[in-house]
Amino acid sequence: MEITSAIFKISCPDRKSCPKETVPEFSFIGRSNVGKSSLINFLCGNKKLAKTSSTPGKTQLINFFEINHTWNLVDLPGYGYAKVSKGKRDVFEQFISDYLLNREQLINTFVLIDCRLSPQKIDIEFINWCGEKNIPFSLIFTKIDKISSSELQKKMAEFKKELLKYWDDLPPIFTSSAVSLFGKEKVLNYIEKILKSN
Numbered sequence: 001m002e003i004t005s006a007i008f009k010i011s012c013p014d015r016k017s018c019p020k021e022t023v024p025e026f027s028f029i030g031r032s033n034v035g036k037s038s039l040i041n042f043l044c045g046n047k048k049l050a051k052t053s054s055t056p057g058k059t060q061l062i063n064f065f066e067i068n069h070t071w072n073l074v075d076l077p078g079y080g081y082a083k084v085s086k087g088k089r090d091v092f093e094q095f096i097s098d099y100l101l102n103r104e105q106l107i108n109t110f111v112l113i114d115c116r117l118s119p120q121k122i123d124i125e126f127i128n129w130c131g132e133k134n135i136p137f138s139l140i141f142t143k144i145d146k147i148s149s150s151e152l153q154k155k156m157a158e159f160k161k162e163l164l165k166y167w168d169d170l171p172p173i174f175t176s177s178a179v180s181l182f183g184k185e186k187v188l189n190y191i192e193k194i195l196k197s198n
């Protein structure tokens, strides 16, 4: 699939204010600074679509983008941003979990993982929570331009091993780099396949 049209629609502070229309939705989540907004821009071929920043905590709302006039792509705030106060973090987590649990048109969530890191407790806990709640998700290891391919294989194997401690099966797994422009086709083809089967 090619993205020929990507239009910013609206930023919402909670699920109740999200668009009422029922077109299929794909969301992107992961730790703050993992590269969600950059990946969305790369997939859409528009560097200015979603706001990115080298400072964590840039995306704070649920941002909707209409793709090819047929489906929505959703940029979510990152989790685990240490500088956000505990009270604010709880509210944050509540509105994200409310969106993930109750948004009926959400058909897949991409959970982004920084490929350079050993399995992080917060990512594993989030993935396990998605699994327990039956939230359909896939994984994308981001920033693969930052390490060698052998190092990448090692980190991914480590991550998969950690997940297999909890689950019998692994979710679909992708790799990407918004810098070397790698991974777009596989992710978009996967989205297309899901859209066709819906």
Ligand code: GTP
Residues within 6 Å of the ligand: 030, 031, 032, 033, 034, 035, 036, 037, 038, 039, 051, 052, 053, 054, 055, 056, 057, 058, 059, 060, 077, 078, 079, 142, 143, 144, 145, 146, 176, 177, 178, 179, 180
């Ligand atoms: P929040 O909205 O704060 O949760 O962050 P985010 O996950 O949306 O991350 P964002 O896309 O804003 O990127 C964070 C930083 O990582 C920026 O400085 C990006 O330029 C950088 N970055 C994102 N993707 C890549 C990548 O694939 N490779 C490299 N080298 N840097 C990347």
Ligand code: MG
Residues within 6 Å of the ligand: 036, 037, 038, 051, 052, 058, 059, 075
């Ligand atoms: Mg962002």
